[in-house]
Amino acid sequence: MRGYSFSQFLPSNIPKGGFDELLKLFLELLNYTSGDANEALAWLNELDKQYNLTQDDYGIGDFIDELKQKGYIDDNNNSGGFQITGKTEQSIRKSALEEIFGKLKKSGKGSHNTNLSGLGEEKNADRREFQFGDSLDQIDMTASIHNAQINHGISDFTMTERDLEVEEKDFKTLTSTVLMIDISHSMILYGEDRITPAKKVAMALAELIRTRYPKDTLDIVVFGNDAWPINLKDLPYLQVGPYHTNTYAGLELAVDILRRRKTHNKQIFMITDGKPTCLKEGNRYYKNSIGLDRKVVNKTLNKAAECKRLKIPITTFMIAKDPYLQQFVRKFTEINGGKAFYSSLKGLGEYIFEDYIKNRRRTVR
Structure with missing residues (x-):
């Protein structure tokens, strides 16, 4: 049968x-x-x-x-x-981190070792002479005094620049990330819940940064008809609204946030399932959900190009499989010079975590 x-x-x-x-x-x-x-x-x-x-x-x-x-x-x-309570909010974040990051560890992904030395916090065994530009906290004073005594004697203590010995530190990159989450109505359209996995990823990523990379920054921006930042504590309560998708407004806010960050490495992660369908012009909204509206698309692509000039790569996580939407994302990615993942909801967290940790090793000059 x-x-x-x-x-x-x-x-x-x-x-x-x-x-x-x-x-x-x-x-x-x-x-x-x-x-x-x-x-x-x-x-x-x-x-x-x-x-x-x-x-x-x-x-x-x-x-x-x-x-x-x-x-x-x-x-x-x-x-x-x-x-x-706040205790439960933190427990939700920890649970999301264990669920997503645990899968990475089991699969052997997520390694971010580097063999570079330079500015950082973790000392290694390497020693060298002081060079102009080294910070004072890198100087090993005990070894430097010892060098001065050997080089100049102990009766009349003298220390010169050549006596100073510097401790090398493992190189660390500091990264500022903005995570953009689409909360338009399409995120729950056709009976598929896309907002819950997006929230989980955001909470897990925030907990990862808070516990493992405390000097990195993570800002969260949600976008529908408009875009606005939300606090970490607001994530568990995030819901989809009756909105269109104003991707331009989300990118504009993300760039504004990253301009104020002093780190060299800046990046945007964008989780979306659809095309841009909305712009705000003064006090009115220009909306068109039919096809790819040239006016909305062109303005969004211009913002992607601006991000490239500012050396802000955008990694897009596309959780929809429509060919014409993927075509837009490919064009968007090409203009920005970033990356795109056409991810299922199931693998979304692993993709974002692997890419975040990989990007921390990149140094933008």
């Missing part, structure tokens, strides 16, 4: 047990409910009814009590329900 035979899906790896197992599921649900604790708990309760997540001596009510005791949720006096 040809064809497919369908049967009921019986999940075999649903966590079952106490607080830690339920917390992982609760944090995952919060990504899909945009930080709404009440909706996430309602979903959790339904999943428990259907799949028997809890044990006889520990139910969802016990889990909610423990969430409150451990500071993950607070009573919301306005709605009579619950709201998540």
Whole structure:
């Protein structure tokens, strides 16, 4: 018999047990409910009814009590329900980081070793004479005094420039990144949730930078009809709106942010699933969702060229497969000199992390 035979899906790896197992599921649900604790708990309760997540001596009510005791949720006096706390927001970011970065480590990606020496923070075993331009904190004073005593004697202490010995440090690049996230209506169109993976990536990337590269900067810009920056703490609550896609406004804001950064390495990561369809002209919006509007496209391509002149590469993560949209992205990438990934939602995080770490090794002069 040809064809497919369908049967009921019986999940075999649903966590079952106490607080830690339920917390992982609760944090995952919060990504899909945009930080709404009440909706996430309602979903959790339904999943428990259907799949028997809890044990006889520990139910969802016990889990909610423990969430409150451990500071993950607070009573919301306005709605009579619950709201998540800063501790939960951080836990969501850590969970996203472990999920995405863990896959990179298992696949052997993400190495960012460099054999260059220069300005940095991590000392190595190399020593050399002082050269004009070296910072004072690189000078090994103990070794330098020792050199002066050997070279000039100890009776009449003298130190010259040739006595100074410098400790080499491992080269480090500092990078300023703007992550642009498309929140137009198309990000949830046709029943496909694209905004949740984008939020996960943003939270994981922010946690990676905060914990591993604390001197790097990450700014997050969302764009629909307009563009505006959001704080890290706002990410779990981010939702798609009834917007068109004003890519130009997003790029304009990203460039303005990066102009104020003092680092040499600057880059833009853009997560989008569609074409630019909107511009703001004074107080009115020019919108056209049909095809590729020449007026909107040309202005967006001009901004890509400006980014190239400013040495700001744009890496576009395109999560749509329409050939004519990919053609636009190829043109956009060619003009900017950046890169484009035509990624599925499943591999989005790994692509962005690998590219971010790789770009940290690039030095823009």
